[in-house]
Amino acid sequence: MATWKLEENIQRDLEKAHENIELYGGHLLKAPNKYEIKTGVIIAARFADKIRRTAFAVFGGVLPREEIVRATSELNKRIYETLISMGIGKLDIIRITVEAAVEGGKLVFGEPKIEWFIPHSEVQKKVEECEKKMSEIRKKIETLLSEIP
Structure with a gap:
């Protein structure tokens, strides 16, 4: 079993x-020193890597x-706690957007916006x-109305 090493990661x-900068541009400059970081549409299990990589792409030369x-x-x-509280599974499709800025030599993130994409079959x-349920409620209402004199 391979051990996890921070340096390798x-x-x-x-x-x-660097690949993200060239291929995807996962960030947007909103104001001087204020960025919007976006994961794009991903499976939920990959969000942490995507956030970290995009942060390195944006702030790697600054911090x-x-x-x-x-x-x-x-x-x-x-984000993980929010995903769990929302009931989002590891393989569910999501998109995360969050504002980030450098303040006093520290990287500060705003409140993340999480979009959850549900397959059409699940919606159906x-x-x-x-x-x-509505049909059952209608029947109960009709039964109650018929019993009123």
């Missing part, structure tokens, strides 16, 4: 960050990598369940 993330790792780690904990199941 950081180097891999730095390489992926020490330890600060980027610290800040993204804290953000990723917040929910619609059918709702229609069935």
